[in-house]
Amino acid sequence: xGKLHVFILFFLMITLADCVVAENCQGYDxxxxxxxxxxxxxxxxxxxxxxxxxxxxxxxxxxxxAAKDLQKVLYKMTGVALPIANDCNELNGNRILIGSTxxxxxxxxxxxRANLGKEDYLARLSGxxxxxxxxxxxxxxxxxxxxxxxxxxxxxxxxxxxxxxxKLDTVRINNLDVRRSPSFKMRWIGGNLNWSMRNRLNCxxxxxxxxxxxxxxxxxxxxxxGYIGLxxxxxxxxxxEQYFANHPExxxxxxxxxxxxxxxxxxxNSNPAVAIEVxxxxxxxxxxxxxxxxxxxxxxxxxxHCECEQCRKLDEPNVPQDxxxxxxxxxxxxxxxxxxxxxxxxxxxxxxxxHIYAWPPKDTSVKAHKNLAVVxxxxxxxxxxxPTNDPxxxxxxxxxxxxxxxxKHTSNIFLYEYYAKGNWRGLPWPIVHTIEKDIPFYxxxxxxxxxxxxxxxxxxxxxxxxxxxxxxxxxxHTADVQEILDEFYxxxxxxxxxxxxxxxETLEKQLANCGVHMPGNAPRNAHYxxxxxxxxxxxxCIKKAVSLANDDIVKRRLxxxxxxxxxxxxxxxVFRLRKQAVKLEGQEKIKALEKAxxxxxxxQRDVDKNPGHYEGISSHITMHTRSMxxxxxxxxKYLVGKQLEQKKDSLLxxxxxx
Ligand SMILES: [Zn+2]
Ligand SMILES: [Zn+2]
Numbered sequence: 001x002g003k004l005h006v007f008i009l010f011f012l013m014i015t016l017a018d019c020v021v022a023e024n025c026q027g028y029d030x031x032x033x034x035x036x037x038x039x040x041x042x043x044x045x046x047x048x049x050x051x052x053x054x055x056x057x058x059x060x061x062x063x064x065x066a067a068k069d070l071q072k073v074l075y076k077m078t079g080v081a082l083p084i085a086n087d088c089n090e091l092n093g094n095r096i097l098i099g100s101t102x103x104x105x106x107x108x109x110x111x112x113r114a115n116l117g118k119e120d121y122l123a124r125l126s127g128x129x130x131x132x133x134x135x136x137x138x139x140x141x142x143x144x145x146x147x148x149x150x151x152x153x154x155x156x157x158x159x160x161x162x163x164x165x166x167k168l169d170t171v172r173i174n175n176l177d178v179r180r181s182p183s184f185k186m187r188w189i190g191g192n193l194n195w196s197m198r199n200r201l202n203c204x205x206x207x208x209x210x211x212x213x214x215x216x217x218x219x220x221x222x223x224x225x226g227y228i229g230l231x232x233x234x235x236x237x238x239x240x241e242q243y244f245a246n247h248p249e250x251x252x253x254x255x256x257x258x259x260x261x262x263x264x265x266x267x268x269n270s271n272p273a274v275a276i277e278v279x280x281x282x283x284x285x286x287x288x289x290x291x292x293x294x295x296x297x298x299x300x301x302x303x304x305h306c307e308c309e310q311c312r313k314l315d316e317p318n319v320p321q322d323x324x325x326x327x328x329x330x331x332x333x334x335x336x337x338x339x340x341x342x343x344x345x346x347x348x349x350x351x352x353x354x355h356i357y358a359w360p361p362k363d364t365s366v367k368a369h370k371n372l373a374v375v376x377x378x379x380x381x382x383x384x385x386x387p388t389n390d391p392x393x394x395x396x397x398x399x400x401x402x403x404x405x406x407x408k409h410t411s412n413i414f415l416y417e418y419y420a421k422g423n424w425r426g427l428p429w430p431i432v433h434t435i436e437k438d439i440p441f442y443x444x445x446x447x448x449x450x451x452x453x454x455x456x457x458x459x460x461x462x463x464x465x466x467x468x469x470x471x472x473x474x475x476x477h478t479a480d481v482q483e484i485l486d487e488f489y490x491x492x493x494x495x496x497x498x499x500x501x502x503x504x505e506t507l508e509k510q511l512a513n514c515g516v517h518m519p520g521n522a523p524r525n526a527h528y529x530x531x532x533x534x535x536x537x538x539x540x541c542i543k544k545a546v547s548l549a550n551d552d553i554v555k556r557r558l559x560x561x562x563x564x565x566x567x568x569x570x571x572x573x574v575f576r577l578r579k580q581a582v583k584l585e586g587q588e589k590i591k592a593l594e595k596a597x598x599x600x601x602x603x604q605r606d607v608d609k610n611p612g613h614y615e616g617i618s619s620h621i622t623m624h625t626r627s628m629x630x631x632x633x634x635x636x637k638y639l640v641g642k643q644l645e646q647k648k649d650s651l652l653x654x655x656x657x658x
Contacts, residue, residue, distance in 0.1 A: 028071065028081030033093035041125050041173040043094060044080045051094035051130075056101050057086045061209045063099035066132070066141045069197070070096065073148055076165045097131045099140040107131040117181055119202060119213050123147065125176040138213040142200045146178065156492055157464035158195035158455075161557050164491040180476075184442075185293075186214045186414060186449025187474035189467045191228050199471040203451070214449070216294045216350065217285045230375060230416060230451040231352055233296045235262050237281050238274070250274050252306035264302045269332040270310035279339030286344050294373060297336060298352025299329070305356075316362050322381065327361035330368065337369035348373045348412060353402075355379065360405050373412030375451065376403060383517035384418060384429075387437035395517045403445070415442065417452035419466040421520035423627070426459040426618045427530070427568050429520075430507035432469050436481040439473035450474060461564045461616045465504065494554040496545035503541035503561070510534050522571070523631050527579050530572030538565050564617050567603070574600045578635060593635045600632055 033052055043051040055067045067084050075081045085091055087101035097104050104113075107126045116122065116135025121143035124131045132143035148154075151171065154164045188203030190196065196204045202213035205228045218236040220229040240262050243250055248258035250273065252265045259265035267274050282295045305311070305325055314328035333351045340347060351368075353359070354377040360368070368374070378384070378399060386393035388400050406413055421429055442450065454467055465488070472479045489497040489504075507529065511518060514528045542562045549555050577596035581589050604623045607614050622628075 028075055030071070030081040030083040032083050032085075033091065035092040038093050038128075039172070040127060041094075041130070041176070042170075043082065043096070043130075043173065044074065044078050044168075044171040046169050047078065047080055049080050049082050049093075051082055051096055052091045053082050053084045053096045053098060054087050054089075054091065054101050054103065055084060055098050057088050059086075059099065060137070062137045062141055065197075065210065066144045067098045069141070069194070070098070070132075070144045070147065073144075073153055073165065074171060076163075077151065077153065077168050078171060094128045095130070097129055097133070098144075099133055103129065104131055104133055108133060116179075119185075120179065120181045121146070122179050123176055124178075125173055130173060130176065136213070137210070138197075138202060141197050142180075145198050145200050146180070147173065148198060150176070152491075153198075154487070154491055155195050155198045156468050156488060157460050158190070158192035159460075161553065161560065162195070162464065182475050183477040184447070184449045184474050186216075186451065187471070188214075188230070188449070188451040189419070189471055189474075190454035196471075199468070200475040201471055211289075211291070214294075215289060215292045216296050217289055217292055218296055229453075230296070230350075231298050231354065231377075232300050234267060234299050237278050237297060238267060243277070247273070250277065252304050253308040253311075254304050254306075259304055261304060262300075264300055265304040266299045266306055267332065268306045268308060268311060269328040270306070270308065270314055272335065275332060275335030276339055278336045282336070282340050282347075282349065283343050286340075286347055292347075294348050294350040295340075296350045297333070298350075298354070298375075299357075301355075319362055320359075321356055323359035323362065324356040326357045326359055327363055327366055329357040330361050330366050333372055334366070334369045337371045341369075341371060347371060350375055350414065353377065353406060354416070359402060360409055368409035372410055373414065373448070374406050374410055375414040375416050376406060377416040378418060380519045380521070382519060384431045384434050384520070385511045385514070385516065385518035387434050387441065389437070389441045393517055395519075403447075407445075411446065413447050415447055415450045417450055417470075418520060419452040419470055420454045420459070420463040422453065423522060424462070424520050424526075425522045425571065425622050425625075425628070426462050426564075427522055427526055427571065428462040428507050428564065429466060430504065430511050430529070431466050432481070432485070432504075433508045433512050435466055435470050435473065439470060440477045443477035457619050457621055458616055459618065459622065461560050462568075492554075492557065493545065494549065494551045496549045496554060496558060499541040499544035499548065500558075500561070503538055503545070503565075506534060506537050506541070523575055523578075523627065526572050527576045530568055530576075532576070535565075535569045535572060539569065560616060563613055567614065567617050570599055570603045574603070578631070581635075581638075590639060593639055597632060597635050597639075600628075 031049065033049055038050040053067045053071055055063050071082055071084055087103060095103065097107070107124055107129050108122055108131050112122065113133065113135070116139060118136030119134065119139050119142065121134040121139035122131065123143045123146045132140060132147065134140040134143055150173065152166045156162045156164065182200065186203060187201045189201055191204055191206045193204050193207050203216070204212055205219055216230070218233050220232050238250060240260065244260065249271060250268055251258050252268060254265060278297065282297065285295060286292055311328055314331050315325065316327050337349055340349065348371055350373045353374050358377065358379065381395060382399040383393050383395040386396055388396045390396055403413065419431065419435065452470060469481055469484060472484055473481070489501045493500040510529050516525065516528045518525060542558070542565050545558055546562065549558055574596045577592045581592040581596065584592055607618050607623045608620055611619070
């Protein structure tokens with residue numbers, strides 16, 4: 001009897017018994033396990049399925065997701081699809097019990113399960129069963145990730161090229177009995193569901209059927225590609241269309257008028273009605289989302305703070321720029337917290353510390369309300385070349401002091417990181433050496449969670465390793481990063497591991513040792529890292545790697561890395577020439593500028609013409625941002641003599657941050 005017939009017969013039998021084999025994922029041709037007693041933990045033996053994936057009859061979305069993902073990953077590993085069945089079936093062979101099946105309690109006692117936190121999980125082998133069960137919605141999915149980890153499967157970035165799944169004929173799990181919990185309660189890197197789940201992250205916002213394990217409302221939807229931000233949520237809480245016509249006084253007074261610029265303008269902090277309305281809308285969110293972890297209230301980006309007399313009176317005189325509006329901001333945050341507390345006494349509200357309200361107010365009488373949690377931005381004034389607790393890095397010494405200051409106000413501190421920098425223009429961002437030190441340190445000072453900007457417009461190749469290492473450490477701050485990296489080079493680059501390790505390490509070392517404190521901003525700072533010597537080394541690494549690679553997928557990864565190297569070489573050359581031009585005079589200056597403009601415009605045209613070649617590396621948007629265009633315009637103005645009378649360094653005017 002063929003496989004299909006066996007399947008149909010089995011399907012009919014159990015349908016009659018009112019217990020349906022769950023639908024097979026991706027139409028895999030799974031057959032029921034043949035009766036027999038199989039060795040403990042043996043799931044697939046020489047291409048034959050010996051185990052069934054078992055889900056509860058009324059499986060939740062998460063249990064269903066976990067079962068199908070496990071089936072899919074094991075299929076990719078072995079070419080064998082394990083059957084998925086409901087827990088009311090009599091099943092042959094070994095079983096993988098997903099979540100709350102009828103059989104789970106025989107392996108894990110109800111007391112043990114009751115002690116699991118919502119993201120904790122147990123993975124246990126006992127006799128014919130492997131139990132994969134979480135304390136809540138997501139723990140069961142993470143328990144499957146435990147199996148992937150054990151079997152050597154890794155996802156270094158989302159998409160096919162990030163996937164490293166070993167090819168096996170036999171799958172056997174030995175001596176499995178673990179209980180795990182995450183090191184941080186918020187772990188948020190990007191929005192890809194599969195990638196996040198397999199790396200045990202918890203703030204994925206893009207699946208309506210599965211709310212995030214750590215729920216924050218509202219979040220900010222930015223850009224067309226669905227990138228989701230943690231900050232600047234004010235507009236969602238007091239939307240213009242609902243309030244402006246009747247209450248223009250809720251919004252910032254700018255140049256004598258109540259501003260309608262919804263992307264920039266802030267609220268009128270001194271107006272007590274603003275706090276009442278914001279709290280009312282936050283309360284609505286709590287009622288709609290009873291399991292919410294954090295409400296989220298922070299101002300829009302940029303300027304346009306209220307200029308009304310009452311707001312000005314809330315500000316402190318003679319304070320540095322980065323606490324200029326801290327006092328007025330805290331007063332509004334506190335009023336909102338006091339209002340909400342009347343209905344929800346313990347509900348935490350996440351507030352923002354950033355830009356000109358980064359520090360708590362100098363006025364120590366203005367303390368944060370007990371229900372406020374804060375997210376602090378590791379922003380432009382700080383450094384990612386060196387760890388936060390590196391005392392020899394003055395910007396980060398100050399950043400650590402900023403965290404310490406906030407710790408006097410709240411024990412609920414979250415960090416907003418830049419493990420991908422928008423203004424780094426897709427260039428390699430070699431900060432693994434910083435992340436390796438930072439995340440365990442953050443754990444030691446009780447930071448509650450971390451969000452990072454990630455994968456802007458899909459520009460992943462320059463920063464994917466940062467996100468991967470961060471994901472590992474956020475789950476387990478004791479993870480051995482050197483081990484993670486040893487494994488990464490081997491799995492991801494195969495025979496090309498040695499030269500590609502040199503590629504990554506060259507950049508990591510250069511950033512750590514180039515003598516600058518690095519906040520990002522490619523036009524201003526990229527030349528410190530991508531020197532002519534460094535670029536020559538990188539190109540040699542790529543050449544050597546390409547000559548060694550024999551595996552098709554490794555070749556495709558190297559193609560991306562080669563394209564990234566070539567793009568970096570060209571763009572860094574533009575930035576270097578521009579810096580050199582400042583020090584040159586006469587014809588030499590003109591030549592350097594002409595060359596920089598020529599290379600830049602050629603690259604711009606090439607990115608527009610060949611988007612496929614630059615996929616994941618650069619894009620039309622990246623090459624046409626206002627600040628990039630402004631940089632070229634400045635150089636052109638020099639050449640036509642419009643700015644010859646100006647100071648030399650006006651060529652290097654600060655770049656806009658975008
Ligand atoms: Zn005002
Ligand atoms: Zn530094």
